[in-house]
Amino acid sequence: xxxxxxxxxxxxxxxxxxxxxxxxxxxxxxxxxxxxxxxxxxxxxxxxxxxxxxxxxxxxxxxxxxxxxxxxxxxxxxxxxxxxxxxxxxxxxxxxxxxxxxxxxxxxxxxxxxxxxxxxxxxxxxxxxxxxxxxxxxxxxxxxxxxxxxxxxxxxxxxxxxxxxxxxxxxxxxxxxxxxxxxxxxxxxxxxxxxxxxxxxxxxxxxxxxxxxxxxxxxxxxxxxxxxxxxxxxxxxxxxxxxxxxxxxxxxxxxxxxxxxxxxxxxxxxxxxxxxxxxxxxxxxxxxxxxxxxxxxxxxxxxxxxxxxxxxxxxxxxxxxxxxxxxxxxxxxxxxxxxxxxxxxxxxxxxxxxxxxxxxxxxxxxxxxxxxxxxxxxxxxxxxxxxxxxxxxxxxxxxxxxxxxxxxxxxxxxxxxxxxxxxxxxxxxxxxxxxxxxxxxxxxxxxxxxxxxxxxxxxxxxxxxxxxxxxxxxxxxxxxxxxxxxxxxxxxxxxxxxxxxxxxxxxxxxxxxxxxxxxxxxxxxxxxxxxxxxxxxxxxxxxxxxxxxxxxxxxxxxxxxxxxxxxxxxxxxxxxxxxxxxxxxxxxxxxxxxxxxxxxxxxxxxxxxxxxxxxxxxxxxxxxxxxxxxxxxxxxx
Numbered sequence: 001x002x003x004x005x006x007x008x009x010x011x012x013x014x015x016x017x018x019x020x021x022x023x024x025x026x027x028x029x030x031x032x033x034x035x036x037x038x039x040x041x042x043x044x045x046x047x048x049x050x051x052x053x054x055x056x057x058x059x060x061x062x063x064x065x066x067x068x069x070x071x072x073x074x075x076x077x078x079x080x081x082x083x084x085x086x087x088x089x090x091x092x093x094x095x096x097x098x099x100x101x102x103x104x105x106x107x108x109x110x111x112x113x114x115x116x117x118x119x120x121x122x123x124x125x126x127x128x129x130x131x132x133x134x135x136x137x138x139x140x141x142x143x144x145x146x147x148x149x150x151x152x153x154x155x156x157x158x159x160x161x162x163x164x165x166x167x168x169x170x171x172x173x174x175x176x177x178x179x180x181x182x183x184x185x186x187x188x189x190x191x192x193x194x195x196x197x198x199x200x201x202x203x204x205x206x207x208x209x210x211x212x213x214x215x216x217x218x219x220x221x222x223x224x225x226x227x228x229x230x231x232x233x234x235x236x237x238x239x240x241x242x243x244x245x246x247x248x249x250x251x252x253x254x255x256x257x258x259x260x261x262x263x264x265x266x267x268x269x270x271x272x273x274x275x276x277x278x279x280x281x282x283x284x285x286x287x288x289x290x291x292x293x294x295x296x297x298x299x300x301x302x303x304x305x306x307x308x309x310x311x312x313x314x315x316x317x318x319x320x321x322x323x324x325x326x327x328x329x330x331x332x333x334x335x336x337x338x339x340x341x342x343x344x345x346x347x348x349x350x351x352x353x354x355x356x357x358x359x360x361x362x363x364x365x366x367x368x369x370x371x372x373x374x375x376x377x378x379x380x381x382x383x384x385x386x387x388x389x390x391x392x393x394x395x396x397x398x399x400x401x402x403x404x405x406x407x408x409x410x411x412x413x414x415x416x417x418x419x420x421x422x423x424x425x426x427x428x429x430x431x432x433x434x435x436x437x438x439x440x441x442x443x444x445x446x447x448x449x450x451x452x453x454x455x456x457x458x459x460x461x462x463x464x465x466x467x468x469x470x471x472x473x474x475x476x477x478x479x480x481x482x483x484x485x486x487x488x489x490x491x492x493x494x495x496x497x498x499x500x501x502x503x504x505x506x507x508x509x510x511x512x513x514x515x516x517x518x519x520x521x522x523x524x525x526x527x528x529x530x531x532x533x534x535x536x537x538x539x540x541x542x543x544x545x546x547x548x549x550x551x552x553x554x555x556x557x558x559x560x561x562x563x564x565x566x567x568x569x570x571x572x573x574x575x576x577x578x579x580x581x582x583x584x585x586x587x588x589x590x591x592x593x594x595x596x597x598x599x600x601x602x603x604x605x606x607x608x609x610x611x612x613x614x615x616x617x618x619x620x621x622x623x624x625x626x627x628x629x630x631x632x633x634x635x636x637x
Contacts (some may be wrong), residue, residue, distance in 0.1 A: 023539035032125045035314065039129060042106050043136060043321075047100035053098060053335035058146055058155055059093035060433040061157045065460040070454055074152065078235070078243055079196025082160055086153025093155075094463040096164070106159050106361060107132055113166035117173070118290040126313035133317050135162055137279035137324035138257075141332060144393040148426055157255055162283075168202040169209065170290075180210070184223065188230040192238060195256030200235070201284070203227040221297070267404045279324060283637045330360045330393040334403065337366040341406055342436075344486055346373040350380070358389040358481070365508055365581040368533060369410045373489065374525065377533055378562020383622040404507040405437045411530070412494030412513055414441040416503065428575030430457070432464060439471050443486050444494075448475045467636045495527035518541050528554040536568055539628055544572050545579065563590065567624040570594045597625050 047055060066071070074084040093099035114120065114128040138158045142149075148172070149208070151157055168187050175183055184206055191199030207227030216221045235251035243251065257280075260599040333352050340348040353359065353367025364386055371377040391397045400420060408417040418441040421434040435454045442451035450473050458468035474480045474487075481487050496514065501512035515534040523531070528551045535547040548569070552558070561569070566586050573579045597620055604612045613630040620626045 011305040014412070026493055032123065032310070033477055036125050036129060039403075040108055040111075041316065041432075043107070044100050046325075047103065048097045051100075053332065053339045054094045054146070056339055057335050059091055059099070060432050060436075061146060061149075062087055062090040062155075063429065063431050063435075064088050064091045064152060064153075064462065066462070067456065070460070075193075076243075077246065077254070078193055078251060079157075079198075081194040082157055082164075082196060082198070082255055083152040086156035086160055088153070089156045090153045091462050098449040103156070103159070106156070106163065107136060110135060110159060110163050110166065113163060113170065117166045117169045120290075126310060126317060126353050127290075129317050130313070130320075131162075131283055131290075133320045134279050134283040134286060134324075135159055137320060140321075140325045141279055143326035143328060144391055144395070144397045144402065147397075148395070148428075149367070151255060151257060154257065154556040157237065157257075158280075161201075161255060164198050165196050165202040165205065165287075168199075169205055172206045173209070177216060180206075180219070181226075184226055185230055188234050189432070192234050193242070197252065197256050198409065200231045200252075203230050205287060205291050208288065214289065264481065282320075307607070326392075329355075329357065330363060330389055331392065334360065334366070336364050337370075338364065338403065338406065339368075341366065341410070346370045350374055350376060354384045358387040359385055360391060361388045361508055362399055364388075365399075365407055366403065369407070371532065372530055377529060378565050380564075381533060381536070382564050382624045382627045383569075386627055386631045386634075387415065398505050400505045402504075404505075405433070407507055407511065409437060409441055409444075410490055410493070411515070412444075412490050412492070412496075412527075413491075413511070413514070414445045414494065417441040418445075427516040431462065432458075436464075439468075440487060443471060443474055444491055445480060450517060451475055489526070492524040492526045493530055495523050512538055516540070516547065523554055525554040532565070535562070536624065536627075541572055541576050544568060545576075560587075561585070564624045566590050567594065571625055571628060574598070593620075593623070594625070597623070 030347070050561065071084060074080045074087070077083070089102060090099075092102055111128055111132045114131055115125070118128075120128045135158060139155055168183075168191075172180060172183055172187075184203060187206075188199050188203045191202065194510045204227055207224035210219050210223035211221075214223065235254070236248065239246065239248050239251045333355065335367075337349050337472060339353050340346075347370075349366055349370035353363050355363065355369065359367075366378065367384070368381060371380055398404070401424065403426075405417050405420050408414075408420065417437050421438045421441070425431070425434050435458050438454045439451050439458070442454070452472070455468045455472045455475065458464045459472075472497075474484065512534045515531050516538060528547070532544075532547040535543040548565070551565070561584065566584075567590060569581055569584055570586065570591065573581045574594075597616075600616065600619070601612075609630055609632065616626055616630065
């Protein structure tokens with residue numbers, strides 16, 4: 001009886017201990033679930049409200065049409081269905097809050113499948129969050145790569161492919177041996193045309209899973225070998241019998257982001273481009289490790305270290321998300337300016353350009369055209385920071401791709417805008433942005449028949465039908481064009497022959513040269529001021545006097561010459577002693593300030609301009625004089 005009592009006492013003690021552990025784990029499980037939910041909510045908030053302009057631009061750099069031809073075109077390449085669905089989902093970024101919600105929901109589906117596929121219990125939820133974090137990083141790490149990605153619907157391709165892999169693995173695990181021998185080859189043979197390389201990765205993971213976890217020795221050997229044979233043979237078979245227009249080496253990279261191609265595949269080590277592959281590399285390694293681990297069994301050692309490991313996992317998740325999130329103020333300003341220009345909100349474009357750091361040339365160009373459109377150029381053009389900050393990109397970024405089309409259109413170079421639309425469409429495929437620029441440029445040029453072709457394409461999109469119908473009315477009734485400021489104002493800047501010559505991809509340099517190469521007889525006031533602004537940037541004395549005269553001739557009722565133009569008059573008169581500026585009226589404040597500037601200059605004789613610049617910044621940084629002497633090495637591409 002005594003032994004029985006002791007046994008009962010020990011059992012009760014163990015039961016209480018187990019209950020305490022269970023309660024502790026239940027509380028922790030709920031806390032971890034809350035942390036996971038918070039992670040997805042934060043990601044949604046960041047994408048919806050911090051990356052609004054980027055999501056909108058990503059949508060404009062994609063295309064989905066509800067036509068049979070579009071579907072057939074997508075399906076003509078391996079991974080066709082994946083790209084088709086991805087392109088469909090990307091268009092919802094037209095409304096960033098909705099688009100971000102769809103994307104985050106799919107990330108959550110991926111998270112749940114990671115838990116399901118690798119039998120990860122609730123108390124190790126943060127482990128399941130790791131691969132999802134790297135999956136998110138494949139998009140947040142892109143930055144300027146959004147302009148150069150050739151895969152249709154790129155933003156969703158990785159997450160959809162990842163979900164396909166995990167869903168296949170979950171189904172594979174539940175099958176009997178004979179079912180696995182059928183499912184594995186079918187997943188590659190049927191899956192490759194639909195989801196491309198992700199079907200091959202899925203087969204590899206199934207093979208590795210069987211090699212480590214299968215109880216049958218035949219399955220342990222046969223399944224990995226079968227997977228390797230399928231990976232090697234299926235793309236080649238499809239190449240010779242179906243996708244003959246695609247090179248064989250690219251068949252093994254179908255639906256993989258092409259950051260850098262060479263004759264033999266990917267050039268991962270070209271400069272720093274290989275860094276762009278890190279999220280994909282870590283994602284793949286993450287999954288291989290999980291497959292290798294089999295089930296996550298909680299031994300006593302793991303339970304004891306449980307409290308220490310959880311904060312470490314959370315720290316890794318936060319660190320990866322933070323470090324792989326592309327953060328560049330200039331990039332975000334460029335995107336926001338582009339959105340505002342499409343909305344014809346020129347006040348906002350100008351205000352966004354009022355930065356306190358060195359801007360990129362695209363920001364400056366956008367700001368200048370906005371100041372011209374809002375009649376603020378003469379007072380504010382040189383008030384804000386100028387220069388040419390390098391883009392934070394691992395590749396050489398060309399303005400022709402990022403903002404050239406918009407710049408050409410706004411300055412009345414309609415042929416150049418359309419030319420770059422066609423050239424980039426050949427390289428990257430037609431996109432919403434290219435189609436819209438093409439339509440506006442062709443209508444501005446009076447080429448209504450060709451414009452209708454692109455309007456008809458836009459009518460088959462989901463969110464741009466209204467835009468297309470508005471411009472279709474202009475095609476049917478050209479008199480309506482005169483009421484559209486979106487076309488009328490750029491036409492006022494087309495005071496020169498709208499020919500098509502060579503720009504060598506140097507957008508700003510070409511525009512400056514065109515605007516000032518010859519003075520036009522029938523200049524509009526807007527065109528005359530644009531040529532004057534270009535002359536001020538070029539810092540050419542004779543060019544300034546010619547453009548200044550043209551500006552005054554087209555602004556005869558000018559009450560007062562704007563501040564920066566007064567500053568330029570005083571400066572160039574000081575440089576060219578032959579110039580007579582006695583007939584001009586100057587503000588006494590500006591004349592006195594110029595006198596102080598010249599006196600200030602004499603204090604630093606013998607110093608280089610670069611050495612002198614800091615001493616002039618505070619007092620004269622908002623003048624044309626400062627721009628003329630100290631903003632020198634402008635790199636315009």
